[in-house]
Amino acid sequence: MMNIPRKELLALGAGLAGVAVLAFLPLVTEGFWLSLSVNIMLYAAICTAWALFSGPTHLVSLASAAFFGVGTYSVAIFIDVLPFPALILIAVVAGALLATLVGLATLRLSGVYFVIFTLGLAELLGQIVTWVQTNFGGTIGLYVFTDFTETHLYWMLLALTVVVFVTGWLINRSRLGLALRIIGNDEAVARHVGVDTARTRVILFAVSGAFIAVAGAIMAPRYGYITPDAAFNPMTSFLVVIMALLGGTRRLWGPLVGVVPFTVVMDFISGHFPNQTAVIMGLAFLAIVYVLPDGVTGQLETLFRRRRSIDKSLLAASAEEGR
């Protein structure tokens, strides 16, 4: 029998209510706001999936764009021969496979190797796809024609976000989650109590990568015409890192706090000042490191805890006096 803490049941209720409200959104908005909501939902799914792995392991993965592109291409290649749900499945398998390969090559070693390896991964896959298409496929780019509207994409992304959250919650309750927390606190201790650190990381990276690939698959119909440059755009990886860290990765819902405002800000900036995006992203990274090392949620939590401990000590002091 699962015994679920009262606090988590409350969170579950709040989450369900939130999802229900969000599901009705496309019925009342359209056009610009709906497409902005699709973007927010997209990054909500990817950032939460990213934080599933990078939060507890403290390994900054820059492979999001690679997984995203793999998902997009899973759809683009097979769209004419298979139904859409099957394509999502292909994306899951492809994303997990890529993550497992990268993980097996790098996650046994120190963290820096992993970061560097993921840094150029999207670009590498983009180059390979371009090369294959120019030498064997004839044209660069593939068409994806579907009947999906923005509303459909929104609902699919919402569903994906919910699945990511449920998975994250289940992982936290499982042996895998326990192993992760031990690794995150002290890797040497983890190894001594018999946790296979490399295996744990690879599994988690595969889960995270599969989800991001699905997000890419869902977004493929929006592009219509898929090119390597668009599908494997490295910017996706960087934005995901900024948003997730801005929100904070200590809690499952932490990244969301970063996603909503940052997507709106980036949308405004890329619309009005397209040449400033790099500068803004640079400043955002620096702000995260120097001002908000634990993200907004982490910072608030620390503040809250300090306030509470002050309250407690005041209470204790006044009790002393009253005696």
Add this chain to the structure above:
Amino acid sequence: MLILLTGLLLGGTYTLIALGLTLQYGVARIMNLANGETLVAACFVTFWLYTGFGINPLLGLLVIGPVAFVVNWLIYTWLMQPLVKRARNRGMLEVDSILATFGLLFLFQGLMLQAFGGSYFNYEFLAQPFSIMGNSFGLNRVVAFVAAAVIAVALYTFLYHTDRGTAVRAVAVDPRAAMLVAIDVRKTAAFAFALGGAITACAGTLLSTFYTFNTSMGVIFTMKALIIVIMGGVGDVRGAVLAALVLGVTETLVASLLDPGLTLAANYALFIVVLLFRPQGIFGKRPA
């Protein structure tokens, strides 16, 4: 033979880039992902000095090197030292420094984009044939290789035959032990970081004499430098030189025999081989 020589000439410049990074990472323990941006900035300054004032790029080295030294020293003391102080262990410093230098990467890239735009630049310098063993090469490539070799030898002599250089190597091996033999670790780390930046900038100046550059190519060069550093073993000068030459040759091989669009794939293939078989570097010892 032609491929081999072209690759070696390219490897000369790669050696300098990687030496710059290996000083910053191996000694100062900062994984500087903005390293490529230092390189690109040097390319642009050289271009500006040459086309605007007619200053020879080789003379430009004498200006750009010291300026890059000062700028990198300031970056280390202002931005990196607070992170070093706050880090509780090596892993935390790694995450923090990666994110911080990421910030610098985008900041520099954005600023250069404002100043120069996104198009490709190049200029003509010593664009005449020079023949080695019956094959002709651009004189600029040969000169860049020779200059890179001179700088690399100078660095080697400094590191292995002076007290200051020995101090730098001691910090690379073990900062705490270095402290016990009266080495000012903080100052040495700052010095190594600055020196690394200066060497990378010199590599940029040399690269710009024969290479077409643009504002957003920094990341690719950071990648190459990192692969070379890991392949050669962190902090290992001999390893970095050998690895850089291997990378230069491999890249040229793939570009001329397969497809120029696959150079990154060639880099990755090497990287994977190194990670799987010798993650401690060519000359590195297995950690106990």
